[in-house]
Amino acid sequence: MIALLALVAALVPQVVVGPGMYRPVDAKDPEADAVAVAPFRLDVTAVTNAQYESFVRAHPEWQRGQVPALLADERYLVHWEAAAAAGDHLLADAPVTDVSWFAAAAYCETRGARLPTTAEWEVAAAADETRKDASADETFRKRILDWYSRPAEPPRRVGMGPANAWGVRDLHGVIWEWVEDFQSALAPPDSRNDRAGDRSRVCGEGGLAGGEKRDYAAFMRLAMRSALTGRSTMSSLGFRCASDVEAGP
Amino acid sequence: MRRVLVATLVLVGCSSPQPKPAPRPDPSSVAGGPVVPQENLYDLRLPSLVDDAGRAITLDAQRGHPVVVSLFYASCPQACPALIAEMGEMDSRLEPSGKRAVRYLLVSMDPAHDDVAALAKVRADHHLDERWTLARASENDVRLLATVLGLRYRFRADGQIDHTTNLLLVAPDGALDARIDGLGQPKDELLRRISELKREPAGS
Numbered sequence: 001m002i003a004l005l006a007l008v009a010a011l012v013p014q015v016v017v018g019p020g021m022y023r024p025v026d027a028k029d030p031e032a033d034a035v036a037v038a039p040f041r042l043d044v045t046a047v048t049n050a051q052y053e054s055f056v057r058a059h060p061e062w063q064r065g066q067v068p069a070l071l072a073d074e075r076y077l078v079h080w081e082a083a084a085a086a087g088d089h090l091l092a093d094a095p096v097t098d099v100s101w102f103a104a105a106a107y108c109e110t111r112g113a114r115l116p117t118t119a120e121w122e123v124a125a126a127a128d129e130t131r132k133d134a135s136a137d138e139t140f141r142k143r144i145l146d147w148y149s150r151p152a153e154p155p156r157r158v159g160m161g162p163a164n165a166w167g168v169r170d171l172h173g174v175i176w177e178w179v180e181d182f183q184s185a186l187a188p189p190d191s192r193n194d195r196a197g198d199r200s201r202v203c204g205e206g207g208l209a210g211g212e213k214r215d216y217a218a219f220m221r222l223a224m225r226s227a228l229t230g231r232s233t234m235s236s237l238g239f240r241c242a243s244d245v246e247a248g249p
Numbered sequence: 250m251r252r253v254l255v256a257t258l259v260l261v262g263c264s265s266p267q268p269k270p271a272p273r274p275d276p277s278s279v280a281g282g283p284v285v286p287q288e289n290l291y292d293l294r295l296p297s298l299v300d301d302a303g304r305a306i307t308l309d310a311q312r313g314h315p316v317v318v319s320l321f322y323a324s325c326p327q328a329c330p331a332l333i334a335e336m337g338e339m340d341s342r343l344e345p346s347g348k349r350a351v352r353y354l355l356v357s358m359d360p361a362h363d364d365v366a367a368l369a370k371v372r373a374d375h376h377l378d379e380r381w382t383l384a385r386a387s388e389n390d391v392r393l394l395a396t397v398l399g400l401r402y403r404f405r406a407d408g409q410i411d412h413t414t415n416l417l418l419v420a421p422d423g424a425l426d427a428r429i430d431g432l433g434q435p436k437d438e439l440l441r442r443i444s445e446l447k448r449e450p451a452g453s
Contacts, residue, residue, distance in 0.1 A: 033406070068292035069285050070397065070425070101396065183395055184403035187411040229282055230396035 012051075012111065014041040015167035016245060020123035020133065025218040026186060035119040042116055042124050043240035045158035045169050046095035046177065047107065049086040055107050057084050062103055072100035075233045094155035095175050095238040101230045104178045108241035115180035116242035118225070122218070125171040127164035134165075135215060144217040147173045152236055172217075176224055178239035185225035282399060284425040290318070291423035293397060297387040298356070301368035306384060308394075309423060311352040315446035317439070318417040320395055320402075322359035322410055323367040332414045332432050333375050339436040343443065350447035353381040356394055358402060358410060360385045399428050420446050 018039040027033035056063045063083040064076055077098050081087025086096075099107075101115075108114050116124070128134035135141070161170045171177070228237075291309040300306050317336065321329035336353065343351060355371075357363035368383040377383070386394070395402060402412035414432040418439060419425060426446060429439060 035406075068289060069287035070289055070292045073285070102393070105393075181392070181403075183392070183401050185401065187401040187403035188413060226401070229399060230393075231288075 012241075013044040014243065015044055016040070017042045017120065017124045017166045017168065020126070022119035022122045024118075025215060025222050037117075037119045037123045039245050040116070040120050041243045041245055042120070042166070042168055043242070044163070044167060046175060046238050046240045047104075048093045048158055049080075049090050049096045050092040052096035052099070052107065053084065053086055053092075055110060059106070059110065060084070062106060067100075067103065069231070071102035071231060073231045073233050076100060076103070078233075079235065091155060091157055093157040093159075095158055095170075097155070097175060097235050097238045098233045099178075099238065100233050101178050101182065101228070104239040105180070108239075111241060113241040113243040115178055115239060117181050118179045118184060120242055121171075121177065121179050122221075124164075124166055124168050127166050127168070129162050130165055132165045135218075138214070141215055141217060144172045148217060148220055175236050175238040176221075176234065178237065179225065180242075182225040182228055185222050282428070284428060286424065288425040289423040290316075290397065290417070290419045290425060293393060295386050295390040295394060297390045298384050299365065299386070301365055301372055301383040303365045306382070310382070311354065312423060313421050314350055314352040315421055315426075315443050316352045316354055316419040317443075318354045318356070318394075318398065318419060319415070320356050320358045320391070320398065320400055320412070321371075322357050323363045323371055324359070324408070325410070328412070328414050328432055330375075332416075333371075333377075335432065335436065336416075337375060337377075339440060342436075342440060347440070347444045347447055348380075351380065351443050353377075355381065355383050356391065357383075357385045358391050358395060358400075358412065360388055360391060362408075397425075418442060418446075 016039050018037045020037045022035040022037055023031075024033055024035070060066060064078075064080060065083050067076055075098055077083075079086075079090065079098055081089065086092065105115055126133045126135040128137065128140050131137075156174075158174075159169050161173060163169050164171065291312065293308060295308045298306050298308060319332065319336070321333065333355070340348065340351070340353075357368065363385050365385070368385060371377075372381065372383050398415045398417045400413055400415045402410055404410055414430065416429040416439070417425065418427045418429065426442060427439075
């Protein structure tokens with residue numbers, strides 16, 4: 001079984017993303033707080049219902065009904081027909097959703113992979129079809145924001161969207177995606193001094209003054225991540241895996 | 250539900266800047282939310298957990314006792330020492346049977362710097378007795394525990410960590426009892442709850 005999973009892991013398409021720079025949208029000083037992102041591998045598409053089915057069959061402790069309340073809420077895989085089968089009413093190749101952070105992290109771990117960090121995901125997501133960093137482009141930002149304003153659509157097969165300049169698909173316009181360090185969203189400063197800046201950091205007001213004011217979509221992703229807990233599940237929230245680039249000769 | 254509604258609710262909650270003459274509860278620091286009765290800490294395994302004597306320990310080592318769990322790091326300039334001091338002050342106000350029953354688990358969120366010696370120094374600096382366990386774990390295991398606590402934390406480029414100061418109270422059988430914003434908050438409720446929990450039968 002382990003050999004089979006290793007084989008499956010080898011078949012999941014990934015591309016190398018980066019290097020790049022991530023400027024947290026809630027940073028007071030975007031340059032000082034900018035994060036350098038080293039090259040990493042990212043799944044071209046999100047994890048699907050079919051892939052997640054294989055995972056829960058191999059690891060029944062992650063089936064609905066078996067997962068402890070600590071690790072997933074009561075809506076875990078709620079749309080699946082059965083504990084180990086998504087059912088014909090769901091597309092096998094649509095992104096799996098209604099999975100918690102603990103579950104997503106466990107899935108990636110069984111592939112010898114991990115979730116992407118916020119910085120990694122945002123570097124990957126800053127690309128449009130031709131430019132690796134299109135984040136300053138008003139048209140690109142508007143496209144993404146338009147998706148956020150539309151009602152949720154029925155799920156579709158992964159990979160239907162165009163590849164961005166890194167070769168990654170569907171980072172916008174399909175689902176929200178888990179990141180490894182969602183806990184970092186809106187982490188307040190340690191000193192807990194009574195500074196006016198503290199409240200604005202927590203609420204993101206100061207961040208909008210310091211960061212890219214016009215990247216409202218990035219701020220919405222920040223707001224989303226800051227509202228999640230490890231056991232949260234949402235019908236519009238799925239994930240993809242990342243892995244380190246091995247040191248080559 | 251429209252996706253934009255989620256972010257709008259967050260923004261509305263933060264839209265009125267006010268002067269801040271005194272520290273106030275920080276709502277983001279209990280971001281883990283209220284506990285669900287079935288949540289049990291001991292459903293989590295942290296295989297890399299090691300105490301300040303260098304011994305491998307399990308997360309459920311204090312099963313049978315009410316446990317107060319927190320995260321810290323040794324080079325933390327202000328919040329962590331203050332939090333540990335507050336926990337100690339609260340402990341001194343427990344009645345004798347509560348003091349005998351309660352246990353404390355402090356796990357470092359900075360394993361790269363906090364080796365066993367650093368942990369032992371924190372114990373010595375704060376005069377913590379054997380009811381306190383100081384421990385370190387892998388970055389990944391720390392992330393799992395921090396997530397259960399609802400902790401928000403981010404490593405900065407200068408090596409310091411921006412973080413909330415959550416406490417987690419765990420019943421003798423491991424059930425999560427409460428997530429609490431630890432720093433600067435009255436501990437009377439926590440005291441009362443520890444006294445109640447110690448009377449509950451251990452195990453389930």
